[in-house]
Amino acid sequence: MNTTPAARLRGHVPLLVTTVLLVAMFGVGSVQYEGFFSGQVLLNLLIDNAFLLVVAVGMTFVILTGGIDLSVGAVVALSTMVSAWLVEQHHWPILAVVPLVLAIGTGLGWAMGWVVHTFEIQPFIVTLAGMFLARGLCYTISVESISITDPSYTAMAQTRVPLPGGTFLSPSAVIAVLVAAAAFVVLHHTRFGRNVYALGGSEQSALLMGLPVARTRITVYAISGFCSALGGVLLTFYMLSGYGLHAVGLELDAIAAVVIGGTLLTGGSGYLVGTVLGVAVLGLIQTIISFQGTLSSWWTRIVIGALLFVFIVLQRVITAHRRT
Amino acid sequence: MTKHRLFWPAAVLVAMLLANLLFTPDFFAVHTKEGHLYGSLIDILHFGAPLVLVSLGMTLVIATGGIDLSVGSTVAIAGALACLHISEAADPGSVSTVLTAVALALAVALVLGTVNGLLVSRIGVQPIVATLILMVAGRGVAQLITDGQIITVTSDPYRLIGGGYWLTVPFSVLLAAAAVTLAVLLTRSTALGLLLESVGGNPVASRLVGIRAHRLTTLVYVASAVCAAVAGLMISSNVSAADGNNAGLWIELDAILAVVIGGTSLNGGRFSIGGTVLGALVIQTLSTTVYTIGIPPETTLVFKAAVVITVCLIQSPRFRAKLARRRTTAHGGRQPEPASADLKVGA
C-alpha cells in the first residue's frame, strides 16, 4: 500500500482519468460535428482560453495553500481597462503599459495576501473586497468600454505564430504555455513550491517546522495577482478593448478549472497539469456548444451543466474505483 | 460583553444604521401607511428577508465545511415554477392554486438539494464544483420554465408571501423569522448542531464516532435548497413576477459573505445562526445605504469594498490586538508580535 509505484499511481490516477475523459470528449465532438476534428480546433482551445489558463495557474497556487482568490476576474477587467485607458487616452507605449499593469496586479494581490495573513481574515472576504475594489476602479476610469487601436496592440492581437500543417497559434497562447511551464517548475521543483504544498497540508505544522509561512502565504496571492494582471493583458490583446464588465464570473471558471483538475480546495494536494486539463475541459465544452450551434440560450446553459456533471461524476467514480 | 460571539457583527450593524441617520435624519422613523408599517428599517428587514433565508441554509452547509453556489439558481427556479403554475391556473387568485404552486417549488427544491447532497456526500465531488453544476444548469432550467420571458402573475395570496403584510408587518419578515427560529430550535435543542459542527470540525474523527456524516451532509444541502426556494418565492412574489434570468443572480456571494461576517468560518465547524442573520442585515443595510445617501453607481463598488474590508478588520481579533498595542506602546520598544501561532497552534 505504501510501495512507490502504488503511491505514484495513487497520485496520478485522477490526472490519467481526466486526460482519458478529455480525449473521449474530443472524440465524441469529432464524430458529432464536421470540422471539429482539426488541429486548429485544438489550438483554438489554447488561443481562446489563454487568459483563463494564466489566471487558473495563479489560482492554483492560492488554492494549494488552502486559500481562494475571488478577485481574479475583476483584476483582469481592471488590467484591460488600465491598458486601454493609458494606451488610448494617454498614448503610452505598450512597453510601459504592460509592466505597469503587471505591477498593479501583483501589488493588489500582495496587499490582499498581507491582509489575509496579518489579520487572519478569511481569504474569501478579503479577495471579495478586492473584487469589488478592482471592478469599482474600472468604473472610476470609465463606465464605457474603450477600444484599442494602438498598432503594437493590434499587432499582438493579429500576429499568428505559424505551426506545421497550416495551423497557427497566437502570441498570447504561447505566453500562456510558457507561464504554465514556469509555474510547473516553481511548484514542483523549488523550495517555495514545496512550502506552498506544506502550508496547504497543515499550516500549524508548516509553522512548527519553521517554514516561512508568512512569506509563502503572501507570495501566492501576489502570484495570483500577477497572473490575473497578465491574463488581463492577454485578454486585452484578445479583445483589443478595455471594459469594466470584461471577465465577469471568471473567478468561478478559474476555480472550476483548478478543482476539475483534481486540486483539493482544502489545499495541499493537486497538480498544475491538472489545472491545464481543467481549463481544457471548460474550453472543450464551450467549443462543443458553439459547434452545436442550434441550442437556445437556456439549453446552452443546461447542456454545459450536463456535460460538466457527466465529466465530474465519471472522473470521481472511475478514480474512486481505481483507488480501492 | 465584547467577548460574546455576536458582539462585533451587532456593533457593525448598529454603526451602519447610525451612519445612515447622519444622512437621512428620519431614517429610523417608522409609521403606518395603508395599514402597514412603513420606513427604511422596515425596508431593510423586508428586502433582507430573502437573503436571511438563503444565508441560513448556507450557514448549515458551511458548518459541514461545504459551500453551495447553486442557491441563486434555485431561487430562480422556485420563483419561475410557482409563477408558471399560477399564471396557467384557472383562477390565479385562489389559495389552493398558490398552495400547490408553493408545494411544487418546494418539491423541486427538495430534489435539487438532494442531488447536490448526494454528489457531495456519496460521490465525493468537492462541494464547490458539485454545486457549480447546478448553478450553471439551474439558471438555464429557470429560463426554460419562463421561456426566457418575465412571467407576471396577479394573485393576492401569492403576493402575500413576499410583498404582503400581516398584522402590519411584512409577511416575508415573519416567514424569515419563523425559519430562523426553526433552524435555531433544530440545531440547538436537538443534537443536530453538535453533530454538524463535529462533521465540519473533523470529518475523520466524526466518522469514527459513528456519526452518519453522509446523511447529515445530504440533509444540509437539502435544507439550503429549501431555504433558497422559499427565498425565491418571496422575491418573485414581491414583484409578482418571475424573472428566470436575473432572480437571485449572485445572491450566493452575498449569502456567503453574510455567513462569514456572522463569524462562521468557511473551514466548517462552529457556526452561529444569530451571526448570520446579523451579517445578512449588515449587507442589506449596506445596499440601502448606497441608495439613500446616493453614492454614484460607478463608485458604489469601491464604497462596498471599503465597507466590507473595514467590517472584517473590526471583527479580526488580531487587528484589534494590534490597534490596542499601537495605542498602549505608542512608540516604545516593540515587544514581539503575538506569533500568529499563539492563536492558531493549539496542541
Add this chain to the structure above:
Amino acid sequence: MQQPVLEVRGLRKEFPGVLALDDVDFRLFPGEVHALMGENGAGKSTLIKVLTGVHPADGGEVTLAGRPLRIAGPLQAQQAGISTVYQEVNLCPNLSVAENLFIGREPRRRGLIHWSELRRRAAASVAALDLDIDVTAPLESFSIAVQQLVAIARAVDVEAKVLVLDEPTSSLDRDEVAQLFAVMRGLRERGVAILFVSHFLDQVYEICDRMTVLRNGRLEGEYLTRDLSQVQLVSRMIGAELADLEGLATASRRTDRPAPEQPFLTAEKLGRRGAVEPYDLTVRPGEVVGLAGLLGSGRTEAARLLFGADHADSGTVRIDGRPAALRTPQAAVAHGIAFCSENRKSEGLVGELTVRENIVLALQASRGWLRPLSRTAQDDYALRWIRALNIRPGDPEALVRNLSGGNQQKVLLARWLITDPKLLILDEPTRGIDVGAKAEIQKLVADLAEKGMAVLFISAELEEVLRLSHRIGVLRDHRMVAQLANDGSLTPEHLMETIASGARR
C-alpha cells in the same frame, strides 16, 4: 562548572484563564540529557513552545550561550540552533516522508530541488533510526508511530546546539526507543544539549543526567537523576503521598476470574489486503485481550477492521454468536463496540469543540440527533469524568484544542467510556498520560472487565499489556503469529522473543 547553553529565568506564560507557566527557571548544559518532568498539564510543552517562539512569553528572559535570546517563531529558533520535536506529530501528512524530513532545507542543484539526492539522504536518515520505509510514500499512509520517528529523524538530522524532544517515545516500542537513545547518546557525546520529556520513568532514568520537575506551571526543583529515586520523583511531580500510588503502579491489574465460554465477538479469517492478513480472534465478556507487536506490525489495522473503520475484504465476524456485518463504524457502535484511536489529533478529537462536547459526542451520535442529551446530563457526564480522570483544566467548556496532550487523551477515553460498550477497543490508550493517571486508567480498564466488558487492549508498552491482558495476540509484519494465554508465567522477555521469532502456534 561550565555555563549552561540555554538558560531561562522567571518565565511566565498565561493563557486566557490558565497560568501555564509561573516564574519558571530552567538550565540546560551542553552534552547533557535533561528530563523535563511533570504531570499532564504541568506546563512542559508550554515551556518548550515558549522557548521555541511558538507562544510569546508574558515575562522572564531566555539566554542562549550567554546571549539574550529574542525568538519570534520556530524559524528563528531553528536558526538559533534549537531543533525541536513537538509533542503532537507536526509534519505535513500530504507530503512524502522524504520531503517532511528536508522541507525548508532541501538539497538544491542550480536553484532547483535535487530530488534524487533528497531521497538518498532521506533514506539514510530514517535508516539511522533503523526504520525501513518507502520515503517517497506520503506521510499520512504511515502509522502515528512511524510519523513520530520521522519527526525525530528530521530534528536530529540538523546540526543543532540544543535538541528538544517532547514525548518522542509516547507510542514507540522498545526497539525504537533503544535506537533513539543510541542516537541521543551519540549527540550527547558531540556536546549537544538534549531536553527530553517523557512519562516513562524507566526511560528517563535510563538516559537522563539531570531533571527539572514542574508542577501546575511552577518550578518544583532541579535534581541530578542519581540523587532522586523514582518514588521520590513521582511524589515531587504530583506532590502527593506515594503509598496510595505505589500500590497502583506495580500491582497486577489482571482479574483471574475465568471468563464465560460464550464469546462476545468472534472474527474468522478477518483480513484486508495491504493492511493485515486474515486472522482469527475471539473476545469474551469480562476478558481483556492484548495485542502486542512491533510498530507497524498491524495492530491498529487489525483493530480497525473489528470496528468497521476499514473494510475487511475477507473473513466474517460473529457477535454473540450471530453473524454481523461491520461495514461502518455506525454498525460497530450499534453492536456495542467502541474504538479509541491511537491518533487523538487527527482521528479522535474535534479541537474546535469543548471538552464537554467531545466527551458526549460518541454517545450522542449513537442516540441520533433526534434524542439529544439534556444539557444537565451532558454536564454530569463531563464533570464526572473530568473528576474520574482528573482532566485539567477542569472546565468542561474549555476548548479541547487548548488542553495538554495527556489531558486530550483522557478526554478521548472518557468519550468512549460513557458509551459503556460491550467491547472496548483501546489503541495506545495511555499514550502521553502521566504515571498517576496511567495507573488510574489501568485500574479502570481492569474494573470494567471485572464488570463484564470485553476489552481489546493495544499498547506499545509490553508491561502494560502483560499487566492487564488475559490473552495476548502477537502480530508481526501485519500477520497474527501467535495468541498466548497470559498465566503469570509470561514475561516481557518471553513476549519479545515470540514477537521476534514470529513462532506460529
Add this chain to the structure above:
Amino acid sequence: STGGSSDGKKPGGKLVLGFAQVGAESGWRTANTKSVQEAAKKAGVTLKFSDAQQKQENQIKAIRSFIQQKVDVIAFSPVVESGWDTVLKEAKNAHIPVILTDRAIDSEDTSLYATFLGSDFVEEGKKAGDWLVKEYQGKPGEVNIVQLEGTTGSAPANDRKSGFADVIKGDPKFKVVASQTGDFTRAKGKEVMQAFLKAQPEIDVLYAHNDDMALGAIQAIEESGKKPGTDIRIVSVDGVKDAFTAMSQGKINFDVECNPLLGDQLMELAKKVKNGEAVERRIKTVEGTFTPEQATAALPTRQY
C-alpha cells in the same frame, strides 16, 4: 485548415446565417432571439444560433466557429461596442459578410461589417428627454427627477443616460436628484425606488432605463401611498406588453419603444448581402414612442 468544406454550401442552396446572440439576460433579449429564429424559419434560412451568456469571449469564439463552419452570413449583437476588429478581420478574410444587429461597434475600419441594423440607445434617451421637456413646457418650478439606470457600464445604460441628460440639461429646472442602477430588473427597480421614496422628499418624475425597472418602481410607489403616473410621472424605455398594460391604467406616462423584433428585416438584409446587393450601412429599426392612449390601442396586438 481542414473541416469538410461542404458544410457552408448546404444542399438546396439554402442560405446559412450564423447568429451570435449576447445572451438571454432579459425578456427583451429573448423576444429578440425569438423573432430572429422565427423569421429564419419563415424565410427558409438555416440559422446557426449561439448564445454568449453576456461574455464577449464566448461571442468571439462563436464567430470564429461560424467562420470555420463557413456560414454564408454572420450576424451578431455585440455585447460591447469595442474589441471586434480581430475576429471581424478574420471573417473578412474568409469573405463572410457581417451584419450587426441591435448595437453598433466603434471600429474605425467600417469595411469590417456590411451594415448595422438596430436601435439607437442615445436616440431613445433623447426621445424620453424631449417628452419630458414638452410635458413641463411653461410650467414654472423645479422638476425633481429620479433615474433608474441599467446595469452599470452596459451600453444601453450609458447611452440612454447620456441621451436623456443631453436634452434636459438645456433647462436648469430639471434636476436629477437621485440616480442609481436597478440592473434592468423589477426586483432591483422596486428596491431602489423604495429607498428613493424615503430619501427624497420631493419626486416629480421617474425616468427608468427599461420597463422592468419602471414596473418594479410602480409597485414601490403604490406601497408608499402615492399614485404612479399622477403623483410621480413615469417615463420609460422598451415598450414591453406589461408596460403597456400599466400605461393603459395610467401608471406610466410615456414609453419609448426599443423594438426587439428585427428578425424579418435581418433575413432581408442577409439575403441581400449574400447576393452582393448594396445595402445602407445604417438601418434603423422602426421604433415609435407611446402615450397611454396609443399604448391602450396597441395593447391587444402587442406580441412581447
